[in-house]
Amino acid sequence: MFFKKLLFYCFLATSLLSTQSKEVPEDHAIYISVIKVAHDKLAPTATIHMRVFADDLKSALRNKFGYEAISEKETFCTDYEGYINEYFEKKFLFNINQEDIVYHLINCQRTEDVYQLEFEMDCPDNWQKVIIEAPFFMELFPNQSNVIHLEDSGNKRFGRVTKGNEILKIRL
Numbered sequence: 001m002f003f004k005k006l007l008f009y010c011f012l013a014t015s016l017l018s019t020q021s022k023e024v025p026e027d028h029a030i031y032i033s034v035i036k037v038a039h040d041k042l043a044p045t046a047t048i049h050m051r052v053f054a055d056d057l058k059s060a061l062r063n064k065f066g067y068e069a070i071s072e073k074e075t076f077c078t079d080y081e082g083y084i085n086e087y088f089e090k091k092f093l094f095n096i097n098q099e100d101i102v103y104h105l106i107n108c109q110r111t112e113d114v115y116q117l118e119f120e121m122d123c124p125d126n127w128q129k130v131i132i133e134a135p136f137f138m139e140l141f142p143n144q145s146n147v148i149h150l151e152d153s154g155n156k157r158f159g160r161v162t163k164g165n166e167i168l169k170i171r172l
Contacts, residue, residue: 041153077108091136135166
């Protein structure tokens with residue numbers, strides 16, 4: 001519970017302290033994303049819920065795909081769904097029981113300064129070893145931390161990846 005409150009207050013503080021610029025993204029107080037991976041016992045699919053700052057996501061997409069202007073319209077999620085999938089496919093790698101896992105975006109929603117992304121993946125029914133490589137946004141923001149909460153059939157594990165320590169290995 002303490003961990004959830006800490007993350008909530010980090011997002012709240014960052015939302016209050018951050019300002020958006022049309023030309024150059026302003027620094028905000030903290031570079032963090034929160035990822036929750038949820039898998040029910042013996043289910044053939046799992047979901048990945050990711051909360052990322054909107055300006056960080058847009059900056060990463062601009063950097064990766066070379067577009068000077070990425071839409072600020074309400075249709076951002078549908079306009080850039082393919083780019084979001086392609087970016088995270090290279091910057092958020094998931095391996096379960098020595099099998100590389102493919103996932104795809106099923107929901108994208110903006111709330112205040114945060115995009116809530118939801119991905120779905122086909123996966124083995126029984127998880128024993130999970131390896132997550134999550135260097136996303138670190139190519140632009142060296143202080144980026146990606147906090148990962150993994151739930152598999154009631155087993156809960158937490159981890160954090162940072163630049164230079166981008167791989168998380170979990171035994172269940």
